[in-house]
Amino acid sequence: MTALPDEPVATEGMPAGTNAEPSPAAAPVARVLGVDWLELPADLYIPPDALEVVLEAFEGPLDLLLYLIRRHNVDILDIPIAEVTAQYMRYVALMKDLRLELAAEYLVMAAMLAEIKSRMLLPRPAPVGEEEPDPRADLVRRLQEYERYKRAAESLDERPRMDRDVFPVQVELPEIPRERPQPIVQLDAILAAMREVLTRARLNARHEIRREPLSVRARMAAVLEHLGERRFVAFTALFTVEEGRAGVVVTLLALLELLRQALIEIVLDEGRGTLHVKVAA
Numbered sequence: 001m002t003a004l005p006d007e008p009v010a011t012e013g014m015p016a017g018t019n020a021e022p023s024p025a026a027a028p029v030a031r032v033l034g035v036d037w038l039e040l041p042a043d044l045y046i047p048p049d050a051l052e053v054v055l056e057a058f059e060g061p062l063d064l065l066l067y068l069i070r071r072h073n074v075d076i077l078d079i080p081i082a083e084v085t086a087q088y089m090r091y092v093a094l095m096k097d098l099r100l101e102l103a104a105e106y107l108v109m110a111a112m113l114a115e116i117k118s119r120m121l122l123p124r125p126a127p128v129g130e131e132e133p134d135p136r137a138d139l140v141r142r143l144q145e146y147e148r149y150k151r152a153a154e155s156l157d158e159r160p161r162m163d164r165d166v167f168p169v170q171v172e173l174p175e176i177p178r179e180r181p182q183p184i185v186q187l188d189a190i191l192a193a194m195r196e197v198l199t200r201a202r203l204n205a206r207h208e209i210r211r212e213p214l215s216v217r218a219r220m221a222a223v224l225e226h227l228g229e230r231r232f233v234a235f236t237a238l239f240t241v242e243e244g245r246a247g248v249v250v251t252l253l254a255l256l257e258l259l260r261q262a263l264i265e266i267v268l269d270e271g272r273g274t275l276h277v278k279v280a281a
Contacts, residue, residue: 061106061108062109062146064088064091064106064109065109065139065143069143076144077140079140081113089110092106115135116139119135120136216254220258223254223258224263224279229279233277235274236274236275262280264277265278265279
């Protein structure tokens with residue numbers, strides 16, 4: 001049944017016409033599209049699961065166990081398994097009636113509780129060697145670890161969160177239309193600017209001269225080749241004046257290195273007072 005907001009349809013329990021008003025004695029049960037309904041329609045169908053009220057929401061079987069322990073003010077190190085298991089099974093039965101898809105993981109924990117309960121009810125023989133561990137020890141350890149993580153999560157949840165407690169300020173600036181005037185340039189001005197640039201380019205032209213690198217090892221090879229099979233060569237004949245100071249220094253370093261490696265010999269002519277170089281024997 002559909003009714004337009006401007007043209008309400010006269011049905012049982014609803015006044016006909018737009019000017020109809022309910023009697024003061026009868027209070028409307030609902031208001032739909034601005035129209036008061038005195039009673040529910042006969043053909044109204046409400047599904048059984050249309051309204052669901054969840055009083056306690058648990059995130060898993062450990063969360064439920066921790067809730068039951070805290071609710072009954074029980075020491076977590078000394079859990080009364082029988083009482084906690086009974087409370088737990090009642091909640092699992094309720095879940096099976098309402099939400100079957102969530103009951104599987106809770107049934108695993110129920111089986112574990114039943115096993116611990118049965119182990120505690122069975123008589124224990126007198127210990128011979130080491131004492132048998134408490135069947136609840138593993139469950140207590142898991143509950144303590146879960147409680148620590150839960151408290152840490154609650155502590156983090158209390159901190160301010162973006163888009164929940166803190167909202168960034170967003171201001172949209174209005175768009176301001178701007179018109180940029182186009183420059184008017186004459187051809188004569190462009191030509192004059194080009195002439196000035198070319199003139200400055202000619203004035204700033206430069207020619208870079210670089211020295212050729214001189215290698216000591218290459219000069220050593222050149223000296224040995226120059227000596228060849230000659231008996232003696234004048235010391236000064238090994239230097240090239242045209243190479244300048246750098247060439248003289250490189251040649252001197254090459255001679256000293258050859259002398260250190262015992263590849264050449266330097267002999268002093270006592271009569272003339274000159275130095276001669278020859279290949280070492």
